[in-house]
Structure formats: structure tokens, C-alpha cells
Amino acid sequence: MENIYIGYHFKVEPKDPSNREQAKQLGSEILVAELGETAFESFVETENGVSAFVQKELWNENILDDIQILHSDDFKIEYTFEEIEPVNWNEEWEKNFDPIDVDGICHVRAPFHEKTDAKYDIVIEPKMSFGTGHHETTHMMIQHLLEMDVTGMKTLDMGCGTAILAILAEMKGAKPIDAIDIDNWCYLNSIENAERNNCKYISVYEGDASLLNQGQKYDLIIANINRNILLNDMQVYVNCLNKGGILLLSGFYNEDIPVIDASCTEKGLTYVKKFQKNNWVALKYVN
Template sequence: MDFVEVRVQVAPELADILVAELGEVGFDTFEDNDEGFCAYISEPDFNPEAVQEVITRYAGLGEIRHEHRVITRQNWNAEWEKNFQPLIIADRVSVRAPFHPKPEGMDYDIVIMPRMSFGTGHHETTALMIENQLTLDHQGLRILDMGCGTGILAIMAAQLGAREVLAVDVEPWTAENAADNAAENGCANIEARLGGVEVLAGEAPFDMILANINRNVLLEDMGAYAQLLPVSRPILFSGFYQEDLPKIDAEAQRHGLRYQSHRTKNNWVSAIFTKL
């Protein structure tokens, strides 16, 4: 299965509205850029008429240009290698490809090679999640990483001292990629598993949950996450905009999760909740 990338050129004040609307028609990954944003969806789920309907609905509010292309597994790797630059998060975490040299003076060094997987640390949500992880004690914990992408958050958890990490994603190449990246970073305590929330049935509780997905999936699956979290243990959410935080908070409260704090960057949010 390949992805479709829809590249939208639009003013910043209209971009957030379009991202929310495209999320309602199946797009689940977004990347901001200087001209607007890119939205991603698996090719079988792509409906060009639904995209055009969204664009037409808001065309009167400002100029909107859009185009789409299919990104195959092969050209995604080439595209990423061509454009990827090493990244430093919170002055403590290096995120780089295997072909980049290891920087000096970092507390943590994560090596990532995505294969049709999202989550290199360059997107605001991934960086925000890592910044929140750095504030929490992971030592000896059993941790769940839902929507693991490249496995970057699972690897961060392992490097922070987690005893065991289960990384779960619905895309076959993503689970495979997370496993490869875990091995590249010497994290034998990470298990990458294919599937969604259903593969958590029968699992023992987790000491911490990381869920960087998107608003709709978080709202739908939050009850399942809450059932796997002991009292007083944290759950980190990301993949949504600041205006969606009240919805996330309301649903969290329904499942016995209490808001603690959140970080924002370019209107993206990563929030920490704890189980009551």
C-alpha cells in the first residue's frame, strides 16, 4: 500500500481549518511548510472528490491551490534521504540518519531510517512528545507507544530507561520499520506489533502510554488506553491542534484521566494526563 500526498498552498489563517476538515475525510498525517501544508492518506482511502469538496467550500475565504501525488515505498525513501537533515531536540536529543555523523555533547542519540513511516522528529508533534518524555521518569517502566511510526518515541523511551516497550501501528511497513530502527539503536526491549487498539486485548497494564496519532483516533480509542493505565500513571497525547485540546480533555475526563500540562508549537499540542 502506498500513500497519497496532497500539497496545499494556503494562508496560515486558513490552513488550520483545512487540516481539520481533511482529517474528517480520512487524512491522518499533516506536515506544515512555508507555503501551507501537506496531508497524507493511504492510497485506497483517497477520495479526490472529497478533497475537492473541502477546497471548494472554503475557496471564498482566500486563495487555495492544491495538487496530489502518490508516494510509493521506493520514492519515499529517496525523497527522505534527499531532504532529511539531522535534528536536535531540547538541546539534549540528536535525531539523525545512519549516514549522518554522531554529534557531540548530546545526552541521547537516535538513529532513524523511515520506510514509508512518519515520525522523524521534524514534525512538531514528535518533537513535543520527546520534550514531554524528557520530563518523566521512564526507569524500569513498561511503556506502550501507539501509532509508533518510525519507532522514534519507543526508542526514546528505551534510552530513558524503560524496561519494555510495545510499539504498535496499523501499517505493515511501519511496524516493520519500527522494528528495524529499534535494532539499529540497539533496543532489544522494543517489540513492534502490527495492528490497532484491538491488538492490546489481554495485555497487562502499562506504566506509561505514548499516543501520537490524530484527534479522531485518540477520541475513539481513549477508553481502551485508559483501561490499560494504572492509577497515577501518565499518558501523553499528541497529533491534534490547540483548539482540539478541550475535546481531548473532555473525553479524557470521561475515562478517568486528569489533565496535567501541555506544550505547543505552531498550534500543535502534546499534552500529559494521568489516571485518577
């Protein structure tokens, strides 16, 4: 039996008319980040803002109670919601997914797109998993990896989503690679995508940072999650990082850098570099 979904359609309007489009984009991104902390599992950018979808069986009338941006002084956000008949998500996704080109070196595409001559050609079928390369955080993490020599590095992709970053790391010579995600859909999708890209050194696990208590050590840890989870698990990452190892972090905003940086530096990490795209950032640290 296919799941029935509740669809919310949010209209996001910044109260400050200056830089309206950029502010509207920022408001939509914050909204998606907050909704992502709840049972909402799929998001579509719209002309007016965002549509978000939650399985009916996981929905309750208080689902928006903790969404802080709905009460923000900076935005006026209106919404409607409706029950949606079972959706063919793959079909919806195919209609809306365009190939991604990162710096002319890495091409991220779906199975139904033509292959290009990009140095790193990654085929992803995300279905409802996060990590197609469209989102700024994934794009910037790809940029970090493209700049690095990861040959022979034992690697962890934490919160792997579609495993896109683990796949790129293997293409660039990293091995072995552990990919972990708490979401069952992401876990299964990561296995599919690793196989689809003929990866031989990626092991996918379902769970959270509690899986990292077996004394594992890595030369490279990639964590594209969100601010609160990163802060909560930072010590675990540091404990797992070899001396001279690299930690790549994303999933948070420019204004979150001070608290992230403080957490990293007090644990002995040294800041190396930042990428910024819109208001999202991706940081590189070395142990």
C-alpha cells in the first residue's frame, strides 16, 4: 500500500523589501531546515516559497508548533495544507531534477541524463534522500573534496544522504569508506547509489554517531548534517580522527560559524578554509 501524504504549501515573504529575492530564498532555506527536524521528509521549491510533505500517519495538528521562523519578525509566512493521493515520487523527481556541474570537474546526474566527459561523473537516484548536489551544502562539500588529495584516506561520510560525497571520495582514491545515515530510506538509497557507481570500498550503515564507539579511526571525516547534531557529536568525530586528519563540516549558516568554530578549536582542531554559497557555509579543519 502506498503512503498518503499531507502537503503544506508555504508562501514566504520577507518584511524588508530590499534584497527581496535573496531574503525570500534565505527564509525558505531556514523553513526547510526547521521542517527537516520534524517528520517532513520531502521538499519542493516553488515560485512563492516551499511545499513540504509528511506521511499522513506521522502527521499531527501540532506539527508546526516548534517551527520558529513562522513567528519571525523578518518574514510573513502563510500556508495551506491538503491531503495528497499516493504520489509517484520518482516521476515527480524526474520532472524536476537537472544535472549538476561543479566547477566543470564533477558532474552529478540521474540515470536518465546523458553522460558527459566530466572527470568525475556521478549517477545519483535520490528519490526522497537529501544530497543531489543541488543544495548549497552538498555543492560546497564537493568543492572541498575536489581540491583535496584523498588517495588512500580511510573516510567517514556521516549523514551520507545519497552517499554522493562517499562516492566522490572513492572516485578520488579514498578507501575504505564508511557511510552512515540514521534514515532507513537514505541507508537503502546509499547502497543503491554506491552499486550504481561501481564503488567497491564503501560500506553503508544505518544509525547515528553511537555507531562510532568501536575505536574506529579515520583520515577524513565528512559531516554534512545540521548545527545541533554537529555540536552534539563533535567530540565523537574528533575522537575518531587520526592525527593530521581532516574534518569537513557543513549543514549550517554563516552566523553559526562562531559556535561551530569554538567547538572545533577547543577540541584541538585547526581551521583551514571556508566555502560560502548564499548564506550556507562549509568549513575545513585539520587535527
